[in-house]
Amino acid sequence: MKQGLCRLEKSVNFIDEFSAFSVIGDPGCDGLGAATMSIFARALAFPGLDFSIIAGDIVPFGSKQLYDNVREFIETLSVSPVYTLCGNHDTEFFNDYFGKRIYALVNNDILIIALDNSNRKFSPASLEFLRTVLAEHARENIMIFFHIPPKNSFSANSMDATSWKEFREIYLPYKHKIKYFVCGHVHSYFEGLVDDIPLIVTGGGGARLEFVSEKIDKEHEKNHLVLFYLDAEKCLKHKYKSLENLEYPKELQDEKLAAYLQKAFVNECVAHFKYRYYSEEARFRGLDGLSQLLKALSDSEYYHARNHSCVLNELKSLGCALEASIENESYEINTMYKDYMEYAVKNDHGLAKYTFWDALNAEKVHKKFLEDASAQYAQGKDIAVADYYTCSSCGFTFKAEEHPKRCPVCGAPQDKILKV
CATH class of the missing domain: 1.20.1260.10 (Ferritin, core subunit, four-helix bundle)
Known part of the structure; x- marks a missing residue:
């Protein structure tokens, strides 16, 4: 199979046998800045894939410059073929850059169907294609992709119910072979059932995450992709894969x-x-x-x-960042500022001594705050909301119920102590 972006000209495309492929949801609708694209890069470079499918919202809006940018990005970074699904942000120029919006990928083991519901409804062309391709190419493993999810118990951001009813009449005779419905659109990750068919909604490929329901597993509230593979019995399975601490x-x-x-x-x-x-x-x-x-x-x-x-x-992840910050504060307290202070005192550099002394005292407080926060975070808890203050003279940090009247390090008055 071709490496990089696959611009499809045919409605039915025969693909090679595969070991695994990924689904990347909504990488581009929050803008194509480098922070967002660094998450997308990790997904595109994920090892061991035969191909990837982007579940829509590849660009933030229909600008040819943005399409050019993301096409070049995919072509440069992807290590395997990349197929695309049309999202509600992608509607303009999608066909020019990515080809067919409605298509199928098929081999002996699987039928993957991509439909367009980017305006919250399935077009008549989508429904007719679904009817035809199921009749002609049904396999023991069928997956149906569309960007906006159906009604579910996690998010109200779903597609039109009447259109879903028309869609349902077509797929129900093949229900026993349909292994997954896969959608993007909602910037989260959750799994459900529709007519006892697993529904996977994945929107963690780069866009800003949404916290849409208390029912969602906290471990899944991360940037991610979904890995699909065939087991030894040729049955389709999936795994959630976090991108949080993965490097590109x-x-x-x-x-x-x-x-x-x-x-x-x-x-x-x-x-x-x-x-x-x-x-x-x-x-x-x-x-x-x-x-x-x-x-x-x-x-x-x-x-x-x-x-x-x-x-x-x-x-890195927030938990890793807290641990690393504690180590850094310890280094500053026990080594860096200790050594700098000794040198400043030894060589009569009084002004430098002042700035090192101020920072040293603040770092001790920072370390204690971070240790408490890290301990709570490790248990899946937040620390209590509190009032924090910073001395704008020396940088000392306070946690206090009332506005401090003086800084204990440099003696600055109350108006120099700023509430965070």
């Missing part, structure tokens, strides 16, 4: 590129800090217009740094 290492194998990314990340972090600092300075001087501009630039540089960090594979 290919580009970092280029040492020069990795150095460029690291330098760009550091420069953006510095720029973020400087623009924020000068925004505060402008506001103090009554220059509200300039302050607002500098704040906007500071925010922009933050997102640039975040995107570079995503490409560098430096952002």
Whole structure:
């Protein structure tokens, strides 16, 4: 099979035997920024796949530039053939870039049917194709893909009930062979049953996750793909696969590129800090217009740094981040600031001693806060909501029921202690 994006010209496409394939849901509807695309990259590069199917919402809206961008991205990164499903964000130009919206993939073991319900209804062409392809190519394993899910107990964001009734009349005679209905659209992951047929809704391939129901397993509230495979008896099975701590290492194998990314990340972090600092300075001087501009630039540089960090594979799951942060705080307390302080004192660098001392005291508090938070998170719990304050003079962090009157480290007055 062809590697990369498969632009289908035929309605019925015969494919090779396979071991496994993946379904990637909704990678692009929240924008094609690098943070989003880094999740999509991990999905496209997932090992051991014979092909992938994107379950719709590949672009945020119908712009040829966005279609060009995502087509090039898929062609560059995918390690196996990629088929596409039309989502409600993809309607304009979909056929030009991806080919048929209504099609089937078939071999001796499986029939995969892709239908278009991107406007919440199945078109007459979809229903007629379904009737024909089931009659002519039914297999022991049948999967039916469509972007917007039917009525379910998890999310009200579903397709038209009347259209589903028409669809149901066609598939019911083949119910015993239909192993899955697969949808995207809802940025979550859940499983259900429709006429005793498993329904899988997967929208975790890059878009911002939605927390749609308390009934959803907390372990599934992550970016993910769904792996499908045939067992020893040629029966179709599936597995949920988290993308949370998976890395996309290919580009970092280029040492020069990795150095460029690291330098760009550091420069953006510095720029973020400087623009924020000068925004505060402008506001103090009554220059509200300039302050607002500098704040906007500071925010922009933050997102640039975040995107570079995503490409560098430096952002991990929240649990891993808490553990790593505790280790970093311990290093700063026991080694870094300890050594820096000793050097500053030994060489009579009083000003440097001040800034190291202020930071050291704050890091001790940070470590305690993070340890408490990590312990709760490990049990699947949140910490209690509290009022936090930061001293804008030395950076000390408080948790207090009342606004502190003085900073215990630098002595700053109450108006210098800011509520978070």
